[in-house]
Amino acid sequence: MTEPSLLWFRHDLRLSDHPALLAAMATAETDGGRPVLPVFVLDDDAAGAQRPGGAARWWLRGSLAALGDDLAARGAPLLLARGRAETVLPALAAAIGAGSIHAGRGYEPWARAQSQRVHEALQNAGRRLVLHTTAVLREPHGFGAASGKPYAVYTPFAKTMLAAGDPPAPHPAPARIQGVPHPVGGETLQALGLYPVPGEPDWAAGFGAMWQPGEAGAQARLARFTAQALGAYDRQRNLPGLDGSSGLSPHLRWGEVSPRQVWHAARDAKTDATGTETFLKEILWREFAYHLLWHRPEMPEAPLRAEFAAFPWQKDPKLLAAWQGGRTGYPVVDAGMRQLWQTGWMHNRVRMIAASLLVKHLLQPWQDGAAWFWDTLVDADLASNSASWQWVAGCGTDAAPYFRVFNPILQGEKFDPEGRYVRRWVPELAKLPNAFLHQPWDAPRDVLAASGVTLGRDYPRPVMDHAEGRARALAGFAALRA
Template sequence: MPNPSCVIVWFRKDLRLSDNPALAKAGESGLPVLPLFILDEEGEGEWPDGAASRWWLHHSLARLGEQLESLGSRLILRRGSSWQVLSDLVESEAAVEVYWNRRYEPAIVDRDTEIKKRLADIGAQGRSFNGSLLHSPPQIANKSGSPFKVFTPFWKHLKPRSVRQLSDAPKTLEAPQKWPQSDPLEAFDLLPEIPWDEAFYDHWTPGEKGARERLSMFAKQGLARYDDQRDLPAEDGVSRLSPHLHFGEISPVQLWRELESDEAEPYLRQIVWREFAHHLLFHFPDTPSKPLRPEFEDFPWKKNQKALRAWKKGQTGYPIVDAGMRQLWTTGWMHNRVRMIASSFLVKHLLIPWQEGAAWFWDTLVDADLANNTMGWQWIGGCGADAAPYFRIFNPITQGQRFDSEGEYVRRWVPELAKLPNKYLFAPWEASEEELESANVTLGETYPRPIVGHAEGRQAALDAYQRMKEKKEEAS
C-alpha cells in the first residue's frame, strides 16, 4: 500500500540542509518529506558531469545522506530518467507535491518546465525555488529590458539589490511510514576504477560541513588579504569555495550575508562574476558550443592533437602553463590566474579552439560549472561578453615572473626544474648548458623544449585575428 500523502524534495545541485528553500518549504507543508536524488545523465543534455565532478558528487551525496539520517530521515537514490523516477514515486508514495531548487542551464530549464506540466497532469504540483543564485536570471535586465553583456553595469545593478532571507536547516524531518527502495550509492559508479583521484582526498572535503569549514577559514585568515594575494598561485589567497558553490553545499546568499562588508567587496565581486556567468548562459543558451560574437565562428582555428595532448599533460615547455595543468590533473583544480595563462596559451599561442579547452576543464575540474567554464573560455578567447580583446595575449614568461616571482608554485608542480635559479625558471631555454647541467635539466629529455616560440605564437594569433576581421569586412 502507498504511504499517506507526502512531499518529495528533489535534490540536485543543492546538496545541503541549511538555506535550502525547497527543503524549508517542504518542511513547512506538515507532510512527511521524502528526500530524493536522481542520477539522470541523459537529462543533463550534452553536459553530464565530468570525471572529477563525479568524484565530488559521490562524496557529497554520502555526506548529505548522513546529515539526513541524523534528522531521522534518509536520502533516496535513483538512477534514470528524472520524469520516470518522479512519476513512479508520485504514484507509489501518493506524493502531492515535488519541491526543487532551480537550475538555469538550458537543457535543465527545458526539462524542468516539461516536468512541471507533466506532474500537473498526474495530480501533483511541482514547486521550484531559487536556491543557487543571488537573483533569478529572468528578473535581471538592463534599462532597455535586455540582458547585460558587460560586467561592470551588471555589478552596479546587483550590488544595491537586497538578497533573500536565509532559511534555517530543519531540526527534524517527518519520515514517511515506509521508505521506498533506494539504489546503493556505489551503484552510481561515480568513483574512478583507476585511482587517479588519490591526491583529491588531501585537498578537498566535499559536503556541507566541508564547505562551512572552508568558509570559516577563509573569513578568519584569507579575506583580509584576498585582494592582495588572489593572483598569487603560491599563496593560499583564495577561498577555494568554488566546488562547494557548484554542488550547492553552500549558497551564494550565505556567502553574501556572512561576508558583506567593505573589506569583502573584492571577493563579493567574484560572487557576482559567477552570477554574471549564469545570467549569460540563461539568456544565450548556445554559448557552451558557439561564440557569443558570431564573427568568431569564422576564426581560423587549427587542429593540432599533438600540441593539445602536450597542453593537457603539462608538457608545453612553458613552466607556468605546465605547473597549472599538472595542478589541475593532480588536484582537480587550478588557480584562477594560472587558468587564464594556460587558457590563453591554448587558444592564442596554439590556435586550438576554445571548445577543446572547455571540454578538458569540464572533465578534470571538481568545480566544473557550465556557466563559469563557458564564460571563462569565451572571455579568454575574445569571443564572449565583456571579453578580453583577442589581441591581448598573455606572455607565459612574464606572467610567471610577475605572479610567481620566487618560483614556489612552479617548483612545486614542475619539480624537474626546482634547481634552476629564478632568472631562468620561466624560460629555461635561456639558461646556458652549464647552468642547465648544474640544475640537472636536459631540455628535450627531462623537460620539454617549448612546443611553440612565444613571439611566433603571438604573431600567428595576431595574423589569424586579422584574417577573421578582413573576412568580416568582406561579408559586410
C-alpha cells in the first residue's frame, strides 16, 4: 500500500489551487493518488495574542464546516484537533505511518515559529514537514529589490511584481481524494468553541445575512464581482453607499480562494481594463503587506519608523470607547464603526477615515485601533491590518505623512454625497437633508426638529472639533520632529 501523507490545513481552507493538497496526494502509482489525512489544528497557545479575534473565529467555524463537507464528499473527512501543533501533528503522522506532512507556509511571526517547532519534532522522529506557497502570489523571502534589500515602498514593489508577469494558472480541485481511517477521534466543530458563548448576547447574529464562509461562497462572490462590479471598480471602490468593492477580503484571509485564482479571474473577465488594473493593484497591496510582515516581524506591535516610538499619544478610554461604539459625532465614521459591529466588515475607504480620526484627531495609539479591528473584523489579517494602520498613522515604511489629516466632514461629502451609507448605518440621521448630513451640528434648529434629531440626545455632538483635532495632530508631529 502506498504510504499515506498528512495534509495540515492552516489559512488555506479550500481544495482548488492548493499546492499542498496536490503534493500530499502525489504518487507514482496509478491507484488514484496517495492516501491523505486532512487535519486542522486549533493552536491558540502558539498564536497567543495574535490568535483570531471573535469575528474571525465566527468565520473560521463556518469555513471549517464547509471544508469538512467538501472533503467528506471527496472521500477524505477532515480531522479537527486542538493543542500544540508540534505535539498533535507528529502523533498523527506516527499513528497512520505518514512520512511527510504537507502544509501551506505561514507568514506571521508566531506561525513561522510554529512551523520551525513542527519541523524539529518531525525531524527527530524521522519524518519531514514540506511547506508550500498557498496564501500569496510570490514568496516574500525570495522577492527583493535590485539592491538585494526588501522593498520598503509599495510603488516599486508593485511595478516589479507586474513586470514579472501573471502568476501561473490555478489548478482545479481534485474530484476524489483517497482518505485514510482516522487513527484517533478528533474534536467536534462545536467543541472548538469558535462561536459566541451560548447564553450570551449573539453579537454575530447579523453576519450570516451578508456572508457565506467557505470555498463555494468565495467562488460565488468572485464570480459576482468580476461580472458586475470589476469594470467600474476604479470609479466605485471608494463609494461606500454602492456595492462597488469585491468583498473578497475574508475569503482571501482564510484561503478559501487563492490570490492567483482572484488574479486570473480578474484578468479573464471581459470588462473595462482600468477597473481590472486598479483591482489588481489592491491584490498587490496585500502582497506588499505580507512582504513587510515577513521582513519586519515587529510590525504588528512597533512602528516601522523608529522615531514614532516617542510619539506623544494621549490615551483616553472614553474617546476610544466612543470611537468603538460609533458615537464620535462624525456620521461617516460612526456609520463605519456600526457597519463593522453589525456585519464584521467595514468599507475600505471608511476604514481609512475612521482610523485617521482615532490616531490623529483623538491621538489614540494606532495599536488600540488595530486591536479593535482585529477582534471585530471577519477579515482580520495580521499583515494587512498592521500595514494599513501603520500607513494611516504615518509610521510605516511607506505611509501617508502624519501631517495629512483626513477631514471626516469633507471625506463624507466626497465619498457619500447622497448619504446612502450614513442613512443606512446611522438611521437617526436619515431625515436630515444632504447639506447637513455630514455635519449635523451646523443644521438650523428647525431643520433638526423637522428631521427628528436632538443633538446630544439622538446623536452626539463631535467628541473633538475637527480644527482642534487637526491642530493636536500637527502639534504631536511637530513635537516628534523637535
